[in-house]
Amino acid sequence: MAIPAPADTVISHDAGRDQLEYADLLGQFDQPGACVARLDPNLLVQQANQEFFRQFGGSSADVCGRAFCDLAHPSLRQPLKHQLGRLVDGSRRRFATHVVAFAAEGAPFTSALTAVPVRGETSRVASILVVMRSAAGFEDADVVTPHKKVLTEIEARILEGIAAGVSTVPLASRLYLSRQGVEYHVTRLLRKLRVPNRAALVSRAYSMGVLEVGSWPPKVVQDFVK
Incomplete structure (x- = not known):
């Protein structure tokens, strides 16, 4: 599924620089290992590329409509929701971090995440474009999965x-x-x-x-x- 820019879309009030960044992120759509998704203002997955579907569920029916932050490690969900929410309300223009997420089979992996807001013709944020790429050099072996009860x-x-x-x-x-x-x-x-x-x-x-x-x-x- 392609993720085209909606009609009359701008990326921010500083359209020149942000349009270039948006185009750069969207250009990763077909790159191997790049998970690309568009989130609605409630941070639910609207659209995604095949790599995103493969990593998180296998089909659009399994992934679209899910809360994006629920794909992350439990300890990161609230901070991630807060930062993405700042993109939605316009107080941030870009967000980049490393996150630990869980693949469809429950295996943890570390990803470099970049997110930018996509604005509609009213200048309000219509969606969030998210790109996740494997973070080389980060070890996942010590990540505790939610299924592993380690403490009394x-x-x-x-x-x-x-x-x-x-x-x-x-x-x-x-x-x-x-x-x-x-x-x-x-x-x-x-x-x-x-x-x-x-x-x-x-x-x-x-x-x-x-x-x-x-x-x-x-x-x-x-x-x-x-």
Whole structure:
């Protein structure tokens, strides 16, 4: 399915530069490995190319009408929705990032995502053009899929506390544990995530998607709690 520019479409008020970027992104439509989709202002998939269908579902019936952000890792959905929403409301002209998404069979992969708004003749944003390409050099092996419950409830609360900078004694008091109990669970977390200390534990948890991006106080994605 081709994704032509709608009639009377401009890309932004600065039409010259943005028109070139739009043309460049649209030019990736037939390039191998490029997933291209048009989203409506509610961020639902309207149209996509065959590579997008192959990666996320296999047919237009499986993909069109789905919320685009639901294709991303759970920890990234809200930040992604927020940034794409800024394209819709006109407060951003372009958005580029790396995202972890899930293919149709549930396998995670890392993608370089670029999105630009497409404006109609009224100058309001009519849709969002999204291009996703495989991000070479990024490892997906450590990404925790939503089906993998890696933490107990108490480990999740302790990880949130560590990420918020809470030390052992206040954390023990908050969770009705002894100091030794907290240290025991911290040791288990270090072993599970294969890191040497608490700072590395927090970094690893964010990189694996266990902690929600853009959330304060830190919050463990509930999908990963047993």
